[in-house]
Amino acid sequence: MPDNHTDVSIVLAGEAGQGVQTVERLLVRLAARAGLHVFATKEVMSRIRGGVNSTELRVGTRPVRAFVDRIDVFIPLVNQTMPHLQRRIGDETLILAETSRIDIHPGAVDVPLTAVAEEVGKALYSNSVALGLIAGLLEIDAGLLGEVVGEHFSAKGGEIAEANREAARRGRELGRGLVEDGRFSKTVTPDGDKGERLLLNGTRAVALGALAGGCNYCCAYPMSPSTGVLVELAARQDELPLVVEQVEDEIAAVNMAAGAAATGARPLVTTSGGGLALMSEGLSVIGNMELPLVLHCAQRPGPATGLPTRSEQGDLNLALHAGHGDFARVVLAPGNIEEAYRLTHHAFDLALRYQIPVILLTDQYLVDSFHDLGELPELESLDDHIVKTKADYRRYAYTESGVSPRGVYGHGAGFVRSDSHTHDQDGHISEDLHETRPRMVEKQLLKLEGLQAEALEPVLHGPRDYQTLLITWGSTLEPAREALENTRRDDVALLHFPQLYPLPLAALEYLGSAERLICLEGNATGQFADLLLRELGFAVDEKLLKYNGLAFTVEDVADLISDL
């Protein structure tokens, strides 16, 4: 492939606990401040120390928002490798290693990170040397580098900050040297966009979207990769009207959310697939009690414990069907960081307006990936849709939309009865099979009509008169979009679904216009393809499935397109 990339892909590999993540964070900030576009994603092992983790940093002239296989610069900090990483190192990859310590990469160019760090003070500073090295390769201004390093280490005292600044400066010289020697020749330049930019990952986008949606109760049990949202919200519990409670297990989380919702709160539960599985019964009670709940599920590879720190899109079937019996629900799946922000807020809107559970599916890749972006959309303040009850209030009154006015305990003259049985309009247990039972089932399912009518439409990328249509949901969007843009094919387009259930009928026309449908999914059976067939009657012609624990790369999709 001709090297026509407008970005540099740099991969650092190190042991857990070796500080690769600090380099990632600083570099992202540095590049963004330098006016460059930046993307960072990590893949880590399920351990706290040791092993081999890696971080990919893409720095570009144009926006970069996706994972690529290609590695332009590889910086191993550990003398060990993983086959899935090794595979990505190509002939063109510049390998920069401390060859005295790291001797498994034959073509490596020596960069004496530790030696330089020790010259400055101690070996500990070698991360700052590495940061400087990259800054040098990217021709980032020395002053800016010093500023970012200084800010980060200022809390640790002036001396340490100064030493790290010096280490970074020395690293930068190493980098500049490589450029000058012609060892590295890619240049990325700022695109001139001077607007302020945001640096977010999916975790933060979900957490902020929840707050924008008025979330005031978050209960969860820690589970990778969903814990970040809990942590992000916990950090706000002393400034905002917000209860954040780590509970004893996932079942407590969903049932606690039920109590919170019945009392008028706007609960968020965050978990991963195993936790969602445990909440299955509870989801059914949210459905039958008609309570608003947003349930964020950050997917990781299953089944069972699977790969705790990796990515997959294997919980769609569970999200669609968790719980027993028939009840109304919505499943949303943001494709990128903006969408994560917007859809989390939208999830609260739907949950509150329809009194239903809304499941928000993300994955490890999305929640852990950062990139710079412009302003986020302005969101509306959401109404609770709570009424002051009258004495004759009926929690489950039949209405035309299936949605009954929402009363809460102690607000008004009525009694609010939230019940898990088949109940009458008052919320009392009913065994009237002739009238109440079927009618109450229909009342609840009626909500699906409204939900379907306002389902978020799929978004088309690429030419309008496509022959082949690639279909994505969730985080596959960005790698697919970049691959499509790169190929500039006028016969291939991409249809991305932010809402997975109920499916928007608007999809029919898009699907019907294609000669060939290809579904891209991060699971082993093609769960969304199954759903398209079941809900819309369209059988896809081909599936591109990935289930090794990694997200799709731009190349995965590019290869697919070039084979068309």
Add this chain to the structure above:
Amino acid sequence: MPDNHTDVSIVLAGEAGQGVQTVERLLVRLAARAGLHVFATKEVMSRIRGGVNSTELRVGTRPVRAFVDRIDVFIPLVNQTMPHLQRRIGDETLILAETSRIDIHPGAVDVPLTAVAEEVGKALYSNSVALGLIAGLLEIDAGLLGEVVGEHFSAKGGEIAEANREAARRGRELGRGLVEDGRFSKTVTPDGDKGERLLLNGTRAVALGALAGGCNYCCAYPMSPSTGVLVELAARQDELPLVVEQVEDEIAAVNMAAGAAATGARPLVTTSGGGLALMSEGLSVIGNMELPLVLHCAQRPGPATGLPTRSEQGDLNLALHAGHGDFARVVLAPGNIEEAYRLTHHAFDLALRYQIPVILLTDQYLVDSFHDLGELPELESLDDHIVKTKADYRRYAYTESGVSPRGVYGHGAGFVRSDSHTHDQDGHISEDLHETRPRMVEKQLLKLEGLQAEALEPVLHGPRDYQTLLITWGSTLEPAREALENTRRDDVALLHFPQLYPLPLAALEYLGSAERLICLEGNATGQFADLLLRELGFAVDEKLLKYNGLAFTVEDVADLISDL
């Protein structure tokens, strides 16, 4: 409709605890011994005393195996009714009531049950009077009546037995009187089949099928309507090599079963929808650990607590998708009592041969309905497929079928490692994304190929060159079959699916030959119709859905057919 029925449908309605079930049991035995065919089903409220429960008894010349709306004789023992019961009482219904006490049924013929009982001794005997009354209507031999009543009450002592026999005799006279007065004129006669007959309900069929399949470990948490299977097996725990343990919750059940299976047992778990929902995570571990498990789910109406003692077929989606991630499973759903026996055994066979979870879906109607039947099929003794391990044993060795030899702890020189993570062939945690992860996923899913190849074929009832094909699964089979037989249409047939997943490809031809497909299901959304579309690409033309807590009746299906 002309009264061309060869059976009598008798409904008794009484409070919970009033003894209606004793009458049901005795009458079933009595009729069967008299050489008549008999069917009994009950519908009860979720309470121990009071309310209105009813039992339907059909007694016929030909085999009777299904629920009908039509009531020929209605015997209310309680002065209260339920709309769904009231609706079934027609002009032709003979209502026999103690009119002094029960005054809400205008056309009732007085039968002084209590008065007669008191004459004999005490009011308590009135159930025996009622039994005799029915025996009289059915022209059952007095000697046989005395015998059956005597057997039942013998344990309570000679005097009580004698009094009940007398009460029954007097009741029989009441019945004979009604026939002689021309108040009742239906006759059913033995069909001459002198073969020994069995009287089973679905609960017993599942329990016995499990024992035939070698079940030696049953762990469960009580939940209507699945508890019967637990009770049925518990009754055998001191004669058979069988552990029956009531656990603290459903999650304990499925995880205990995992431990039992890993050690070489053949576990059965029995539950209902809410319990299955709670076991979702556990099901995923059974899948990933590759352990044999039979999970019986007796469905009741959901969502959430729903209607605990009623019937529905609303947990299919859950059975198909419970658990996170992709793994192999089988879902079977017996249509009647023979099938319940046979498929439970078959479920063990599949679970043991493929080391997978097999879910057996029944429902309240099936587990609680009795009828007489001929001999059950002879079943084979199943092999454990356990190997004696060698020192180099690998629990998850790759094989052509995806099934690895099954070792158990302490049997042989090897180490058996049952693990819930993504693991290597040895069962140790693996994070090798390049090779092990995808390969292990594929190994597990490979089993689905074998399973699909040997999937149980659907069974056609009715003419081979149908235009309209009715589709049933689970307990809808028998009402549909009877309705179809009654109509004698040569353009309508019935296709019944004993196996729901993976679906047999043989179904394609059946479905393809129909001009019109109608799916009959006991749920509100048509879950099986969705599955047919998703798996086989056939969209049904129509759905007949019932979700009021009652099973389909013969008339429900007959009405559908006559509207065709």
Add this chain to the structure above:
Amino acid sequence: MVPETAKQPFEGDFADIAWCPGCGNFPIRKSLIAALQGLELDPRKTVLASGIGQAAKMPHYVEAQLFNGLHGRVLPAATAIKAVNPELTVIVTSGDGDMYAEGGNHLLHCIRRNPDLTLLVHDNMIYGLTKGQASPTSPRGMKTPVQTVGVFVEPFNGPALALALGCGFIARASAGEGEQTTELIMRAVRHPGLAVVDIFQPCVSFNKLNTYAWFKEHTYTLDDHDAGNRAAAFERCLESDPLPLGVLYENPNPPPTFEGQLPAYAVDDTPLWRRKPGPADAEELLAAYRV
């Protein structure tokens, strides 16, 4: 004067109560209503919360706010109800299976959290609603259709467990002792923090062993017991025949409640449901993520 026909608070108009005639739940209902009336609580500010079982039907038979959730899962819900609106009085009614089997884990952690709830466990030593299987508190040797050879595991000791985990108020009552039960419920509701009352309750349909008479015979009322002493309380909790009735333990310095320590109420005690973040907060926080 209230006209004779008018219903007193909480009594409501419940024609059809699904319990068996003679069931111990009836006297408990009476005691509960008397206690709520005695405390002069406002039914509209009182939530009765429950799971599933015969005892758990109670909220449907008392005129108050109702939350009737899943079997075993009421405590996390009740904790949230109180946290989201601390102005409410929250009473949980539960059974020995609901609370000590399916709900066991939530009980442990609810005791640790110590929300200001009153937990009534109707302890009939049997599963009533599912027709007579052993419950965690069934005595050794009890035969049932599932425990055909008799229960052979140790009965669950709820009060001892609560004490071990630091619960601030633990009492035992008996349905047959109506006034005492009323009294104990009143004290439990008044206790600031989680108060557990295990109430012996005859199940006339399925437990033929632990009847009204049996409970009468095998219980005594605590007299000179120092309820403020945890070690003394432990010995009382372990007594098995006769079984003590009354307050087994009450912490003289009850620890702070869950809701009382939530940062959300540190400066503003308006119930949480009336307050929430919004887009403005999100935007303010976004500032931290600007490069």
Add this chain to the structure above:
Amino acid sequence: MVPETAKQPFEGDFADIAWCPGCGNFPIRKSLIAALQGLELDPRKTVLASGIGQAAKMPHYVEAQLFNGLHGRVLPAATAIKAVNPELTVIVTSGDGDMYAEGGNHLLHCIRRNPDLTLLVHDNMIYGLTKGQASPTSPRGMKTPVQTVGVFVEPFNGPALALALGCGFIARASAGEGEQTTELIMRAVRHPGLAVVDIFQPCVSFNKLNTYAWFKEHTYTLDDHDAGNRAAAFERCLESDPLPLGVLYENPNPPPTFEGQLPAYAVDDTPLWRRKPGPADAEELLAAYRV
């Protein structure tokens, strides 16, 4: 003589152990292997069972039979392993989150059932694997990324709970005290019935409070304690500073085990997995349903 290079039983050949250098799980592993060797157990007849967490990875680092199930769910599985094959020695390794949070309900009921298992709870007062949230045993005031205002609920007292529910053997060990830990594990394995050992374990990555030094300073070894006395044991279990190490309670008359009372073993002690019903049994039972 064993050649120097040969591995001793249970040691295995585990090049890559995923714990952090310095983690308290290393000394616990050493104590555990020493105990298993000391008891001269056959690795092929010994099952190490666990859930999920750092402690729960132990079975992957000891050469023995392995069952590594779901987070919090090991006890029901381990109970069945022992019931299906009582010839096996079953050791459960678990963490404070795994056992006392997600697994709490199973712990309660495992204590009641009393299968002959040894339960080791590696108590590091933190969630290690998920990177440092509070666990049920985290002390009040501990700040974490989730407990930003500090833990404000009562720490979970595992030994007191076990005692309240009648567990027959309860001990506390400390990873730093290797020999004592070996000793206690050996006694626990020998105890006929469920034996619980709560082992203090420094987590060097996330718990900066409860370090090796802290445990050294805040523990003492029980000396003239009457471990056969439940009331005395309760007082010891409630002690919080210093914390006692050693056997807190051992029932001199241990109650019968779960598997020992199963009807399936009443007349035949062949492990259940070698025995099963079959079609002939089903047919015999069918006779009862013939009219």
